[in-house]
Amino acid sequence: MDRLPFSKLQGTGNDFVIVDNRENIFEAFCKGIPEREAVKRICSRRTGVGADGLILIETSNIANFRWRFFNSDGSVAEMCGNGARCAARFAKEKGIAPDKMKFETLAGIIEAEVKGRSVKVKLSKPKDLKQNIKVCGLTGHFINTGVPHFVVFADRVDLVNVKELGRKIRNDELFKPNGTNVNFAEVRLDRILVRTYERGVEDETLACGTGSVASALIAAKVFNLSSPVTVETRSGERLKVYFDEDFEEVFLEGETVYVYEGELRRELLDG
Structure with a gap:
């Protein structure tokens, strides 16, 4: 063929x-x-x-x-x-x-x-939630939303060197052998901004659906945000993440x- x-x-x-x-x-x-x-x-x-x-x-x-x-x-x-x-x-x-x-x-x-x-x-139901983990000198939170994600909150995500920091965290001993995706999130009044380093791509991508979900769920835990959470991706486009209190049902919606x-x-x- x-x-x-x-x-x-x-x-x-x-x-x-x-x-x-x-x-x-x-x-x-x-x-x-x-x-x-x-x-x-x-x-x-x-x-x-x-x-x-x-x-x-x-x-x-x-x-x-x-x-x-x-x-x-x-x-x-x-x-x-x-x-x-x-x-x-x-x-x-x-x-x-x-x-x-x-x-x-x-x-x-x-x-x-x-x-x-x-x-x-x-x-699928998120699993393996672990909060306040220190990796590469940064404190973050881990959750598996179908694939593993480590979420770090930042005051300004536009100033984060996503490729450099993301690669270091992705390959840290804590996440071996398979590694993890890494998300940097900034919480604003009406939305959260998320930038993601994706394993398998080995670079920052313009968006990551499971990463947006992971960031929204962790933000809900840490900052007491309610559903739905609007996520603005690196591309500037937005996704909505819906969830119940126990994360039993989680939805991702967008264009x-x-x-x-x-x-x-x-x-x-x-x-």
Whole structure:
């Protein structure tokens, strides 16, 4: 197979290559090339499509579909909030799932509702909350919102060297072997501002859905914020995080953009 149809979607600046892989066309396209290497080449911003991650939509026996999510470095991630919103939009547009849907992830079953460009997803129950942890000289808070996140509050997030500090914390001994995502949050009267260093991308991204959720939940704990919390991402776009008192039910809502559709040629992988 020398061509692979794909779509490009983004949510608050987090962008993804999405492939309808219900007939295993991705495996046929990548034949002879390790899956991780193929994903890296496709997601490369200079020589490929360019994306924060790649999503394969596959068949499921217990939900509307199953996804497989890859970071841009080819590693597998359990969950991605904005990726989940984009996957739901894609599935609705392609007739794979109705407006209200469920899909399988490594973090559990995710529920989603698509209303035009807006998508609201119900995430798996957060776990492993640990407050007031000292890492790299900074005090922060840990929570797993599908993937692990360490949240540090700052007076001015625009002054934080996210790439340098984020990399140090992400690779700290405390979080080995898998590492953690790192969020820097600033609490304002009407919203919180969040900047995120994402493992697997190994850089700051314009937005992170699970990071926005982690920051909102930790802010609710530390600063007694009530639901919903508005999160302003690095892209300037905003997400809303809904939750109950015990974090039993947590939702992430925001806009998505269906950017374009195209075809990848096999020579991308053969070069």
